Amino acid sequence: MTVDATLTARGLLLDMDSTLVNSEAVVELLWQRWADEHGFALEEVLAIAHGRQGWATMAALLPDRPEELNRADNARMLADETRIVEGVVPVAGAPEFMASIVALPHALVTSANIALTERRMDAAGLPLPSIRITAESVTLSKPDPEGFLKGAAELGLPPEDCLVFEDSEAGISAAKSAGMRVVGVGPRAIAFSPTAHVDDLTRIRVEPLTDGRFAVHVLR
Template sequence: MPNSSLTTLTARGLLLDMDGTLVNSDAAVERVWRAWAAEHGVDFADVLKVVHGRQGYSTMAVLLPDRPMEENHADNRDMLARETAETEGIVPVPGAPEFMAALAALPHALVTSADIGLATARMDAAGLPMPDLRVTAESVSASKPDPEGFLKGAVELGFAPADCVVFEDSPAGIEAGRAAGMRVVGVGERAAELEPTAHVPDLTRIRIEALPDGAIRLHLTD
């Protein structure tokens, strides 16, 4: 592959974001949030700058800084219902089915800003298996870019943060992974300029190797 380079990382556990990393839900997210922006008089271009990777109430707090947080949480419940029902156009990120199959017997967890209902709807729509271990919106008190979700994921897997690698696509998610003291593989165009530890255009560029001592070696081609 011309002008490509290979990066190798070794980890004990992998922590996987969902939207933009495993599942391409951009069309569904943008339909729902475009309607929200119109309802609240917010420029949709401003929404796009912050919506990816965050819980809805956190996005609202950035866009409507003077609105009481309890209103954001109430609005977020409505948005979750809308997003859970909006599955048209949701597809796996290229290489996601093979990537998840390669991880099936290896330590990994989903760490997503979606709640369990939304996560299940989107993983099902994309035809991807739901990991046995997952940290969803119900599991944390703070949204990405806070590192709480990734730190909880590491605890669930039983590994130190330094032994985990995060897969993320958004600025909020990459910031959260770094703040957790983890290495971050950036996936997709959004992640390319965010200075992750390594970057891949999609999941077809990753080869998973299970090592005899139980560690996981990642072979990444950019």
């Protein structure tokens, strides 16, 4: 492997689903059920759903539907997602990547709630960062930048010093709106013009520097 790009940062902000944890089988199963109930094709739903909180996806697809119905559907879906962990595995390279950043400032920024976050990270065998921004932490879902801005604030860093790892259009858009650079992870991410792109986390190497920053090497 050779270095394709090097990005420097003082903190990392990490999405969870499809960035660290492969939970797509469960996600597709439950959204298929919802899509069937409401007359949508699964592909139509997933084009919006990735990266967003469930209620926000429902609101985008059914703009005239009362919010309380979307919130209720979202609560039921979260309960099912928390219960079903078959097929939830780490994204390739995620265990090694998480081990390499354990001593560096980093936070999880996910659209999942606390219970689902803990369940999926545990199912994938990944350590849970001490700083995490979950659905309970924000009033607005990605693509709004609120979650990433809160993550940077929790790290005590300005947005421009943070590097985001994301897979979805909503997440990449949120990071860019927050004034942050983005490493897109996985095949979906490349279409949304991240700062750099990797197929999975086996292509990332992190190197501490002497001035409090660290270098993130993107390999090809």
